[in-house]
Amino acid sequence: xxxxxxxxxxxxxxxxxxxxxxxxxxxxxxxxxxxxxxxxxxxxxxxxxxxxxxxxxxxxxxxxxxxxxxxxxxxx
Amino acid sequence: xxxxxxxxxxxxxxxxxxxxxxxxxxxxxxxxxxxxxxxxxxxxxxxxxxxxxxxxxxxxxxxxxxxxxxxxxxxxxxxxxxxxxxxxxxxxxxxxxxxxxxxxxxxxxxxxxxxxxxxxxxxxxxxxxxxxxxxxxxxxxxxxxxxxxxxxxxxxxxxxxxxxxxxxxxxxxxxxxxxxxxxxxxxxxxxxxxx
Ligand SMILES: [Zn+2]
Numbered sequence: 079x080x081x082x083x084x085x086x087x088x089x090x091x092x093x094x095x096x097x098x099x100x101x102x103x104x105x106x107x108x109x110x111x112x113x114x115x116x117x118x119x120x121x122x123x124x125x126x127x128x129x130x131x132x133x134x135x136x137x138x139x140x141x142x143x144x145x146x147x148x149x150x151x152x153x154x
Numbered sequence: 155x156x157x158x159x160x161x162x163x164x165x166x167x168x169x170x171x172x173x174x175x176x177x178x179x180x181x182x183x184x185x186x187x188x189x190x191x192x193x194x195x196x197x198x199x200x201x202x203x204x205x206x207x208x209x210x211x212x213x214x215x216x217x218x219x220x221x222x223x224x225x226x227x228x229x230x231x232x233x234x235x236x237x238x239x240x241x242x243x244x245x246x247x248x249x250x251x252x253x254x255x256x257x258x259x260x261x262x263x264x265x266x267x268x269x270x271x272x273x274x275x276x277x278x279x280x281x282x283x284x285x286x287x288x289x290x291x292x293x294x295x296x297x298x299x300x301x302x303x304x305x306x307x308x309x310x311x312x313x314x315x316x317x318x319x320x321x322x323x324x325x326x327x328x329x330x331x332x333x334x335x336x337x338x339x340x341x342x343x344x345x346x347x348x349x
Contacts, residue, residue, distance in 0.1 A: 080260055080261050081330040082164075082255060083251075083259035083260075084259060086251055086334075087330075089333075090329055090330040090333055106328070114264035117264065117265045117266065118261075120339050121268060121341065122333065123336040124268070124340075125333065125340050126305055126333060128273040128277060128340065129275040129305065129306075130273075130282060130306060131273040131274070132286070135181065135277070137177075137179075137180060140171065140176065141179070144233065145213070146172055146175055148166075149175065149195075149196065149199055149275060150171060151206060152170055152196060152199075153167065153199055153203055
């Protein structure tokens with residue numbers, strides 16, 4: 079049985095779907111029985127999703143038509 | 155397929171700029187900082203313009219463009235002696251989660267439910283957003299580069315290993331450290347209201 083510390087160490091492999099069938103089963107069995115780890119994985123995934131969203135919004139602001147045409151002009 | 159046919163599949167430079175400028179800027183900012191990221195991106199476009207006709211399609215064009223951007227950023231860091239390529243995981247790292255577990259590996263101080271429970275709700279907090287920018291800047295260079303390539307730009311582990319010349323296991327270790335860093339920063343802010 080995995081302990082909670084090991085669950086944290088494997089959180090990225092779980093998120094990236096890199097665990098094999100048996101590792102994934104062990105991970106999910108622990109999750110079913112441990113509210114603390116459920117909360118941790120929820121917050122962990124939420125952190126990543128939040129940062130992705132933040133970046134999308136900032137990218138939209140940073141990339142203006144002016145900036146793009148400035149680059150195009152310099153390459154001519 | 156003739157060379158002419160292959161060439162016909164390469165988008166025009168102007169189209170590439172519209173499509174990938176944003177990704178290039180994101181990667182360059184994480185690697186060299188905001189103040190010289192624009193220059194690095196500009197230099198990368200010059201390289202892309204020079205070698206576009208030789209693009210062989212062995213990787214996706216996005217991966218190829220990001221590789222060139224990363225190389226320009228690396229060159230810049232080398233010139234300024236800021237580039238560290240030796241084993242980036244051998245740096246005496248200690249997880250910020252150490253101390254959260256009992257000797258048996260059970261949670262001693264468990265994760266709590268956050269006040270904001272969706273990415274949108276979390277994002278409405280501008281102070282926290284600034285805090286994340288500051289903390290990201292403080293992350294070791296390779297750690298934030300791997301994180302940006304994987305979680306923001308969505309590159310495969312394989313492409314990231316090749317572009318950064320890192321082993322498969324080091325890339326995974328760095329990515330996990332970056333995500334734990336991100337998580338603990340948000341958690342701290344949610345619990346204390348401070349950065
Ligand atoms: Zn647990």
